[in-house]
Amino acid sequence: xxxxxxxxxxxxxxxxxxxxxxxxxxxxxxxxxxxxxxxxxxxxxxxxxxxxxxxxxxxxxxxxxxxxxxxxxxxxxxxxxxxxxxxxxxxxxxxxxxxxxxxxxxxxxxxxxxxxxxxxxxxxxxxxxxxxxxxxxxxxxxxxxxxxxxxxxxxxxxxxxxxxxxxxxxxxxxxxxxxxxxxxxxxxxxxxxxxxxxxxxxxxxxxxxxxxxxxxx
Amino acid sequence: xxxxxxxxxxxxxxxxxxxxxxxxxxxxxxxxxxxxxxxxxxxxxxxxxxxxxxxxxxxxxxxxxxxxxxxxxxxxxxxxxxxxxxxxxxxxxxxxxxxxxxxxxxxxxxxxxxxxxxxxxxxxxxxxxxxxxxxxxxxxxxxxxxxxxxxxxxxxxxxxxxxxxxxxxxxxxxxxxxxxxxxxxxxxxxxxxxxxxxxxxxxxxxxxxxxxxxxxxxxxxxxxxxxxxxxxxxxxxxxxxxxxxxxxxxxxxxxxxxxxxxxxxxxxxxxxxxxxxxxxxxxxxxxxxxxxxxxxxxxxxxxxxxxxxx
Numbered sequence: 001x002x003x004x005x006x007x008x009x010x011x012x013x014x015x016x017x018x019x020x021x022x023x024x025x026x027x028x029x030x031x032x033x034x035x036x037x038x039x040x041x042x043x044x045x046x047x048x049x050x051x052x053x054x055x056x057x058x059x060x061x062x063x064x065x066x067x068x069x070x071x072x073x074x075x076x077x078x079x080x081x082x083x084x085x086x087x088x089x090x091x092x093x094x095x096x097x098x099x100x101x102x103x104x105x106x107x108x109x110x111x112x113x114x115x116x117x118x119x120x121x122x123x124x125x126x127x128x129x130x131x132x133x134x135x136x137x138x139x140x141x142x143x144x145x146x147x148x149x150x151x152x153x154x155x156x157x158x159x160x161x162x163x164x165x166x167x168x169x170x171x172x173x174x175x176x177x178x179x180x181x182x183x184x185x186x187x188x189x190x191x192x193x194x195x196x197x198x199x200x201x202x203x204x205x206x207x208x209x210x211x212x213x214x215x216x217x
Numbered sequence: 218x219x220x221x222x223x224x225x226x227x228x229x230x231x232x233x234x235x236x237x238x239x240x241x242x243x244x245x246x247x248x249x250x251x252x253x254x255x256x257x258x259x260x261x262x263x264x265x266x267x268x269x270x271x272x273x274x275x276x277x278x279x280x281x282x283x284x285x286x287x288x289x290x291x292x293x294x295x296x297x298x299x300x301x302x303x304x305x306x307x308x309x310x311x312x313x314x315x316x317x318x319x320x321x322x323x324x325x326x327x328x329x330x331x332x333x334x335x336x337x338x339x340x341x342x343x344x345x346x347x348x349x350x351x352x353x354x355x356x357x358x359x360x361x362x363x364x365x366x367x368x369x370x371x372x373x374x375x376x377x378x379x380x381x382x383x384x385x386x387x388x389x390x391x392x393x394x395x396x397x398x399x400x401x402x403x404x405x406x407x408x409x410x411x412x413x414x415x416x417x418x419x420x421x422x423x424x425x426x427x428x429x430x431x432x433x434x435x436x437x438x439x440x441x442x443x444x445x446x447x448x449x450x451x452x453x454x455x456x457x458x459x460x461x462x463x464x465x466x467x468x469x470x471x472x473x474x475x476x477x478x479x480x481x482x483x484x485x486x487x488x489x490x491x492x493x494x495x496x497x498x499x500x501x502x503x504x505x506x507x508x509x510x511x512x513x514x515x516x517x518x519x520x521x522x523x524x525x526x527x
Binding site: 092093097098116117118139140142144154155156159160161162164165169 | 308331333335343345346347348351355363377381384385388389392393394502503504505506508
């Protein structure tokens with residue numbers, strides 16, 4: 001009887017221990033007195049989770065709904081870039097930060113730089129045979145327009161500029177991951193796109209990071 | 218009222234007027250050593266703006282030593298300054314000192330380097346070193362035709378910005394499989410150290426075609442070593458936007474640098490401090506990123522003491 005009780009007790013103790021441990025939450029302290037979330041080693045996971053949560057559900061729709069027709073956009077920034085920015089742009093994080101815009105349209109590919117890691121198409125939007133903008137095709141993407149156009153990514157929510165930069169990079173990678181540009185023979189083709197760009201002044205070269213891209217055969 | 222009382226009250230009132238008008242409020246400005254023109258420009262910018270707004274100033278240097286920084290904080294707290302403008306000596310190590318000042322009712326406004334917590338300083342106006350490094354690296358890769366062996370000069374390990382810039386450089390360069398890092402070594406932000414380090418890097422790796430440097434003073438040292446070795450074919454890119462590197466770029470030496478708008482940043486910090494002291498708020502978020510700007514031959518002529526005119 002006693003032996004059976006002792007065994008049951010042992011089992012019971014072990015059972016309680018298992019339950020107690022599984023109810024534990026392991027918190028990683030990084031030693032600073034502010035945020036207690038994990039440090040640099042957790043960045044990639046956190047960023048990936050954030051993108052899973054926001055890219056399709058928030059970023060894509062925001063860029064699409066706020067996209068200005070290219071001609072409207074061009075006229076507005078030539079007239080007054082700050083007014084244009086206040087109407088349909090978004091500033092990046094910080095003092096004197098540049099304006100970010102979303103645009104859409106269809107144009108003709110007049111040139112392509114495909115032998116670089118930072119591939120681009122030069123596109124003529126107004127039928128005068130001159131390129132009006134560059135569309136980035138990746139894999140190397142310049143700038144952080146995707147991050148900085150969004151109304152909901154706030155630098156204050158991130159540990160430091162490294163984590164914030166990783167978000168920018170991950171967004172660029174996500175947007176251009178599905179772009180396939182093989183071979184050659186694109187000159188003269190029509191290209192339809194929606195994308196974002198960063199402009200510090202009305203004469204800055206227009207470099208578009210696309211979220212949708214279709215080249216007519 | 219008896220005449221004696223009236224006279225005493227009058228003296229008290231006059232005494233109070235003298236006390237409030239004779240001594241202006243003081244703002245302390247604490248930065249790394251002004252031997253580096255970047256930090257001198259910060260201190261000068263902050264001092265100029267503070268005095269224009271009617272403050273007295275104390276300008277001090279912590280020499281990138283967190284202990285010394287802590288002592289300086291103790292002494293300015295004791296002397297009753299109204300606000301502190303700080304370019305800090307360590308992202309984690311500085312938190313305690315800033316908290317101590319906050320507990321004593323003295324707000325801190327950080328420039329250039331951030332700390333890893335929020336809610337302690339009132340403002341953190343931080344250079345976007347990562348973005349700047351990406352700009353410098355993009356220019357570097359482009360100048361090298363996206364291929365070649367290169368060397369990297371790292372900054373002082375205790376300075377968070379050394380790591381941030383190196384990360385930013387590699388975020389770009391490592392996306393190019395034909396770019397090969399031959400050697401990477403610290404020269405501790407020092408021009409003379411960079412000269413020696415560059416000499417030995419060249420001897421061990423004579424086939425390098427480019428050098429990317431964590432800051433301008435090291436880029437200057439590296440360029441001097443390259444010139445002495447007859448290797449002016451090597452592409453050098455720095456970071457900060459100093460007058461020295463500007464002059465080198467204009468004469469075809471170093472190819473590019475990245476400007477941190479140091480002077481403007483320091484002035485903005487003082488403006489925010491003033492607004493905070495007068496209204497209890499700066500009106501903006503604590504953490505503010507200031508983008509850096511690429512400087513190469515095209516715009517080097519517009520650069521003067523860490524500011525681009527126009």
